[in-house]
Amino acid sequence: MIYSLLVLSSPISGQCSRSAADFAQCAIARGHSIHRVFFLDAGTMASSVNGVFPQDESDPVRPWVRLAEQHGVDLVICISSALKHGMLDQVEANRHERPGPTINSIFTISGLGQLVDACAHSDRLITFGG
């Protein structure tokens, strides 16, 4: 089955973001595919490279990086939410005259059309958080 995921909550508030990444790993391990993970609203903060975490807590970006590196999963953050949350790639940082990028380059910034496309190309769309 083809799945897409929609992540709405911040990775530092509750387990939703982590659960979504774990779900994706399990689904792939069982032979399903993940068409795309779309991050909206506070969910976009999963892409941040600026968070600093205590040694006994795991970095919430790492499960997403692992997912993209191991399985090539498409990770897309919503541009309007991303900008509001200060999540910028180099292009957006230049465009808005900010000091530099703030997201891990494994994430792509794009529009809501990518969520609509994910709906159209997936058997199931699973929402995490909200």
Place this chain on the structure above:
Amino acid sequence: MAQAGKKTVLIVLRHSPYGSSLAKASLDVALATAAFEQSVDLLFLGDGVLQLLPEQDSHSLGIKNFGRQLASLPLYDINCAYVDAEAAARYNLDLTKAPVETRVLDPKKMHQLMVGYDHLLGF
């Protein structure tokens, strides 16, 4: 397996209009889905029915008027929104003055509605 193309989508809006940014995010998704010519309907559930309050004025909050954005739904061919009847009654909501035309559903009808779509997007 998924056939790429037109899917029917029900967007379930559970958040009050100004309590978090999720109400705005869910409406943006609804408008984008409609703009890409997918079949989309809205269901206002629980606290989400407060998005339908008449005469909203968000000026002092410094954010966009949500009711005014809802009123633009017919421009996207979304002409009717479904509403949780129990929640509307709980908040004593006058839906005749809602920013968009509505149809109230009891829990059984809401369930029947939900099972009829390819995708449910819950916010």
